Amino acid sequence: MKKLLGIFGLLLAVCLFATWASESFRSGYNIENLIRRTALFGVLGIGVSFVIVTGGIDLSIGSVICLVGCGLPWLLTVQHWSLPAALAAVIAVSVGIGLAHGLLITRLRLQPFIVTLCGLMLYRGVTRGFTADQTVGFADGYKGLRVLATGKIPVPGIQGFEIPAPWAVLVVVAIAAAIFLNRTIYGRYLLALGNNENAARYSGINTSRMIVLAYVLCSTLAGLGGVLFVLDVNSAQPVDFGNFYELYAIAAAVLGGCSLRGGEGSILGVIIGTALILVLRNVVTLVTNHSNIEFAIIGAVILAGVITDELVKRYAIRRRAARELAQ
Amino acid sequence: MLPVLLEARSLTKSFPGVRALKGVSLAVSRGEVVAVIGENGAGKSTLMKILAGVQIADTGEIRIDGVPAPLRSVEEALGLGIALIHQELNLAQNLDVAANLFLGREPRRWGLIDTGRLRQEAGQFLQAVGLDVSPDTRVGSLAIGQQQLVEIAKALSTQARVLIMDEPTSSLSAGEAENLFRVIQDLRARGVSIVYISHRLGEVTRLADRVVVLRDGENSGELARHEISHAAMVRLMVGRDLSQFYPHQPHARSETVLEVDGLRTPAHPTHPLTFQIRAGEMVGLAGLVGAGRTEVLLALFGVQPAVGGTLKIGGQPLRAQTPAQAIAAGLALVPEDRKREGLVLGMPVRENLSLASLRQDQRRGFRDTAREETLSAEMIQSLRIKTPNDRQVVQFLSGGNQQKVVIGKWLALKPKVLLLDEPTRGIDIGAKQEIYRLMEELADQGVAIVFASSEMEEILGMSDRVLVMHEGRITGELSRHQLSEEAILHLATGTASPESHP
Numbered sequence: 051m052k053k054l055l056g057i058f059g060l061l062l063a064v065c066l067f068a069t070w071a072s073e074s075f076r077s078g079y080n081i082e083n084l085i086r087r088t089a090l091f092g093v094l095g096i097g098v099s100f101v102i103v104t105g106g107i108d109l110s111i112g113s114v115i116c117l118v119g120c121g122l123p124w125l126l127t128v129q130h131w132s133l134p135a136a137l138a139a140v141i142a143v144s145v146g147i148g149l150a151h152g153l154l155i156t157r158l159r160l161q162p163f164i165v166t167l168c169g170l171m172l173y174r175g176v177t178r179g180f181t182a183d184q185t186v187g188f189a190d191g192y193k194g195l196r197v198l199a200t201g202k203i204p205v206p207g208i209q210g211f212e213i214p215a216p217w218a219v220l221v222v223v224a225i226a227a228a229i230f231l232n233r234t235i236y237g238r239y240l241l242a243l244g245n246n247e248n249a250a251r252y253s254g255i256n257t258s259r260m261i262v263l264a265y266v267l268c269s270t271l272a273g274l275g276g277v278l279f280v281l282d283v284n285s286a287q288p289v290d291f292g293n294f295y296e297l298y299a300i301a302a303a304v305l306g307g308c309s310l311r312g313g314e315g316s317i318l319g320v321i322i323g324t325a326l327i328l329v330l331r332n333v334v335t336l337v338t339n340h341s342n343i344e345f346a347i348i349g350a351v352i353l354a355g356v357i358t359d360e361l362v363k364r365y366a367i368r369r370r371a372a373r374e375l376a377q
Numbered sequence: 378m379l380p381v382l383l384e385a386r387s388l389t390k391s392f393p394g395v396r397a398l399k400g401v402s403l404a405v406s407r408g409e410v411v412a413v414i415g416e417n418g419a420g421k422s423t424l425m426k427i428l429a430g431v432q433i434a435d436t437g438e439i440r441i442d443g444v445p446a447p448l449r450s451v452e453e454a455l456g457l458g459i460a461l462i463h464q465e466l467n468l469a470q471n472l473d474v475a476a477n478l479f480l481g482r483e484p485r486r487w488g489l490i491d492t493g494r495l496r497q498e499a500g501q502f503l504q505a506v507g508l509d510v511s512p513d514t515r516v517g518s519l520a521i522g523q524q525q526l527v528e529i530a531k532a533l534s535t536q537a538r539v540l541i542m543d544e545p546t547s548s549l550s551a552g553e554a555e556n557l558f559r560v561i562q563d564l565r566a567r568g569v570s571i572v573y574i575s576h577r578l579g580e581v582t583r584l585a586d587r588v589v590v591l592r593d594g595e596n597s598g599e600l601a602r603h604e605i606s607h608a609a610m611v612r613l614m615v616g617r618d619l620s621q622f623y624p625h626q627p628h629a630r631s632e633t634v635l636e637v638d639g640l641r642t643p644a645h646p647t648h649p650l651t652f653q654i655r656a657g658e659m660v661g662l663a664g665l666v667g668a669g670r671t672e673v674l675l676a677l678f679g680v681q682p683a684v685g686g687t688l689k690i691g692g693q694p695l696r697a698q699t700p701a702q703a704i705a706a707g708l709a710l711v712p713e714d715r716k717r718e719g720l721v722l723g724m725p726v727r728e729n730l731s732l733a734s735l736r737q738d739q740r741r742g743f744r745d746t747a748r749e750e751t752l753s754a755e756m757i758q759s760l761r762i763k764t765p766n767d768r769q770v771v772q773f774l775s776g777g778n779q780q781k782v783v784i785g786k787w788l789a790l791k792p793k794v795l796l797l798d799e800p801t802r803g804i805d806i807g808a809k810q811e812i813y814r815l816m817e818e819l820a821d822q823g824v825a826i827v828f829a830s831s832e833m834e835e836i837l838g839m840s841d842r843v844l845v846m847h848e849g850r851i852t853g854e855l856s857r858h859q860l861s862e863e864a865i866l867h868l869a870t871g872t873a874s875p876e877s878h879p
Binding site: 233234235236238239241242245246248249250251252253254255256313314370 | 678680699700701703704705710712717718719720721722723724728732733735736739742743744746773786
């Protein structure tokens with residue numbers, strides 16, 4: 051909880067600084083845009099946090115976004131599939147990818163890093179293959195569907211600002227994910243096995259099945275993210291669509307309180323972490339006019355965050371030991 | 378009498394909740410083979426770790442050549458000529474023999490490894506231990522016995538004057554052991570001193586110039602060469618009157634609840650095991666380290682599924698391939714290593730207590746939080762778990778209270794058979810007694826209890842019946858009136874039938 055407040059405080063501080071330093075930051079347009087991007091990346095972050103809770107990692111998210119984000123318009127506009135069929139296909143592929151990752155990791159005992167690194171290369175390569183590296187998009191079609199990503203929900207009483215539709219998607223996904231993680235027995239199983247897989251297994255938990263489930267959730271949400279991203283921007287280039295998005299998602303999850311050692315995670319934290327990264331990116335662009343150093347700033351902030359977290363943890367352990375010694 | 382090379386006086390060492398050494402002394406002369414024996418938990422391994430600089434004694438004195446030598450690190454001990462050869466070998470399997478011998482001490486020329494000299498020097502040390510392999514053989518391709526000789530050669534290459542060997546024959550075949558004995562006699566002739574730790578009294582009788590016996594963290598006696606005999610050693614290892622420590626009452630005989638027929642564990646697939654346990658009966662599983670007790674429990678519980686045999690619980694056949702199946706059939710296991718297998722250390726007491734029963738108490742996949750809360754409150758009260766509240770992270774509880782949490786986790790499921798592996802390892806006397814009382818209460822309620830223990834007194838004090846294991850076999854069954862430490866040790870060391878030794 052303290053951690054959540056800490057990261058939220060940091061987010062507030064950065065926002066206040068940006069409001070003071072840049073006029074464009076406080077424009078309704080910019081804030082709407084930030085919220086929309088936060089919602090889209092938040093969906094990815096929630097997905098990967100399930101995997102991180104088990105102590106694993108998924109590096110293939112960006113490529114799954116590429117596969118789904120390019121695959122959907124390609125199926126619709128190049129292959130002329132019907133919308134339900136195309137949607138069903140991309141969902142099935144996303145689920146199947148997660149299933150494959152999970153089974154390789156639990157049955158063959160392959161390392162998550164390797165399995166998903168190969169996925170990262172594989173899915174992008176496949177996408178570039180079947181699209182022949184051509185940009186795909188919806189042109190002027192599928193307006194009804196695109197509302198999901200580009201639509202806005204007016205706020206009564208406020209002029210010049212509307213809530214972007216993806217925020218509603220994120221809220222639904224986040225509530226479902228939080229209930230799953232915190233209220234069901236399966237969420238507890240994930241946290242327990244992430245902490246100590248042996249103890250979970252010795253307690254009668256089918257740990258393999260739970261790990262597979264985590265990878266399926268991650269890839270499925272990555273697939274959902276892919277659909278939303280392409281609906282948002284309308285056109286996708288296979289060569290770089292979704293590039294590095296897994297790193298944003300992982301960084302957001304870690305900033306939001308997931309430990310890469312597993313067993314810890316908070317859905318709300320992931321969303322705050324995502325917002326922090328995107329606001330930082332926005333600030334770097336607006337304030338410095340050097341968007342090319344954006345990665346350096348984000349990298350430095352995340353590193354500082356995890357170092358602080360570790361130091362605070364050590365301090366707490368030392369204080370505890372001292373207190374016990376005193377007793 | 379040769380001069381004393383290494384002398385340790387009145388060493389003490391405490392760990393949280395345990396006093397491992399209460400003032401142990403040991404002297405080793407040049408070219409002497411001293412065997413250190415004792416039951417599990419007598420303090421042998423702590424003593425060896427202190428001598429090798431792995432751990433530091435709380436009080437006491439160590440002298441080498443009569444000069445005080447505070448051994449504060451492994452490097453310091455090595456520098457003074459003391460080398461420990463662990464029971465589990467510490468070699469880089471992927472490197473060749475020569476590289477392993479001089480790891481971190483490679484002969485160099487112009488900053489690069491001088492491979493010529495490396496090979497040549499390695500060859501000399503290999504010859505000294507009678508290992509006839511090329512220095513550039515990959516260690517991973519050698520047999521275990523050969524790898525052990527590499528370890529010894531490595532120790533010699535550090536100019537070791539005292540070699541401490543911890544259960545060196547525990548994983549060797551008879552032929553490899555013979556070879557090792559020859560090397561040991563050779564080293565002794567060359568003036569190297571050897572501290573030899575073994576459970577196998579036959580080997581000790583053959584090799585030792587002197588035997589030092591530890592019991593309960595203290596010296597219980599010493600035997601000179603001409604006094605060494607199996608009976609004399611057992612007398613010193615044993616021989617303590619059992620106090621009123623154990624609350625054990627014989628239990629009423631009842632129907633058989635666990636039937637094991639021809640069970641074969643993956644570790645010892647050639648030794649089928651057959652036994653029955655009755656409801657309310659408390660059965661001890663005795664044996665030395667590596668006798669296969671843990672493997673039996675893990676096979677019954679489906680952690681390492683059996684490779685053969687049949688299992689019946691309450692008359693129902695069970696093929697436990699996973700712990701979940703075993704639990705559903707009415708088994709529960711309190712594992713050997715509670716921190717690695719028993720508890721989710723980073724989680725609160727409540728979440729640990731409910732972990733096994735979440736499935737049973739679920740409401741369509743949702744946790745029954747009210748039930749979780751009452752369950753943990755009940756368990757904390759009835760097991761007298763000392764914790765500020767049930768939100769306390771279990772890591773910060775004492776060993777005894779942690780063990781109660783592990784047991785409490787199972788009670789809500791009302792198991793028919795409770796398996797416990799070293800139920801009181803690393804917990805203090807008071808908590809031990811509470812665990813015993815708990816086991817007793819459960820047996821009274823008709824739970825069949827099987828517990829593996831390395832503590833002789835625990836086996837003697839708590840069992841209605843004892844199954845003794847030696848190298849994967851059940852070498853004997855003792856009913857309560859047949860129980861004695863001598864009888865168990867005879868069966869556990871395999872000395873009752875010396876021919877069965879591999």
